[in-house]
Amino acid sequence: MSALKLGLPSKGRLQQDAIDWFAKADVTVARTGSDREYAGRVTGLDGIELVLLSASEIPRELAAGRIHLGVTGEDLIQEKLADWAAITPKVTHMGFGFADLIIAVPTSWADVTTLRDLDDAAAQFHANHGHRLRIATKYHNLVRGFLSQHGVADFEIVDSQGATEGTIKNQTAEAIADITSSGATLTANHLRILTDGEILKSQATLFAARNAHWSQANRETFATLRERLGLSPDLGPDL
């Protein structure tokens, strides 16, 4: 009988918070081997196998059904899976890993406080500089969809996988879209969030994989877990 596979982030704060969160449901996740070894086991509830993955790979593993449950941010799920709601139904928010995906511009742009202003600035910039206003982000799909929905044009997305706040100073972008929790990094880099520039409020979330093979035993394990988490044991129509 194959166990229910639970995907957790392989390191960092998100992993520790997730482990603490499951402990409240008497599901104990213990790392085995050294700190650097990506292995662990679950006690307190039979039939669960732990899979440690990079948080950014969990959406893909959920979509493929190689894990039954996975913990990751809503930002990553929505960015990486176009049809996420149908593929990976949300089980529950977990109350940590809060992060807002926002659009920010240099504080010196006194004329740009809203998305409409950004659209004006982008048209002006395109005409003056011969290329579109560049927005650096790793959230290409979310940003493109958000700006399109709000009628902003004359921009292009440039990829930035880290230190995104620095791209403006380095002149590889004019504005950024990135995750922020306190806004301190933005302030330190002389950037300001647009008043209507919040794309997504994200937090760590437990997702289920519709495409996984759910045996009767897996379903029963999941129903027990749900009960311990204070959720209805009914798996709902999705699984």
Add this chain to the structure above:
Amino acid sequence: MSALARRGSEYRRLVDLSETLLAGFEQAGYERIDPPMLHDAAHVGLGGQTLLDLTYLMGNGLALRSDFTVPVYLLHAERGRDAGTPRYCYSGPVFRRSGPGNDRPTEYLQLGIEYFGSLRREAADVRIFANILSALHRSGLTGVPVMTGDVGLFHAALDTLDISERIRTRLRGLFWRPEQLRAQIERMQSPVPLPADLTGPDIEAQLRDRHVIQGKRTPAEVAEMLSARATDTLSAEAANTLLAYLDIACPIGEVPERVRAVLGTRLDDVLTRFEDRLRELRHRLGPETATLPFRADFGRRHEYYDGFVFEMTHADQIVAAGGRYDRLAQKVSDADWPAIGGMIRPQILLSALDEVAP
């Protein structure tokens, strides 16, 4: 029919339909060509934000074609000025990124024609339109709803208004987004006061004093935007004239009269050419063409269009469309090659044919 017929009898019918359409265009004098699927990503933006957002950029300076206009132009430009008959037909897949709320296929067929040349532009407009329409008719789809527009007429209408170049340029660029265009017309009528902490003559200097300056957008540009908004407004008269123009929706035969009612005689040169086109339509396709629907705000969201545009639909799906893009050549290679093209979506056409004659 499924979006993509790749095998079996549906595939056979799709191949036959495509070959019949292409053979018809070849007989009409179009040279059959095979534009590459990958082209220089630098040209993707010419189709505007909508097309840019839909295009797969390969990350190596190449883009997977999301329509044929630019690839066909590039192929034409390669041959140089003495290229012979500048009329082409083609068929093949285009690729479009899907996203949330967009369930269109990421790959589908387009089959079309393009004409490069500056002679008798209104006649060329009608020839392309007629070739596309009669190709649909010959395949068995008749009575298909048509919509027409004229982006050049919008540009000309803007040129008659007593407004600043800044406002003219901004409104011209917003044509493709009707909601934003109307919102901007509303917004530009009232001055936006300077932020309370930025008063006095030298806004740029104050920005430099108060902020860390970074990035390519300069304090001069910020200052220019702030002062322009504070002083350069759109008069109510110009705004109302423009809105009245954009509201025009009537049979194409009535357009000159309706435009004159809004703009007086200021557009007579342009309307004379519009009337030439009406005459060509009547001559080529019959008097009933005067009743073809026209909308002043219709432009097909492909930003390289700058003249006559048209679209044929079946059950709300675009089965064929096209338009004039005279300035594309200028933007890509500084050449003067006025052009118009039209395309058919064979898969939509086939499913439309199945519905009208099951």
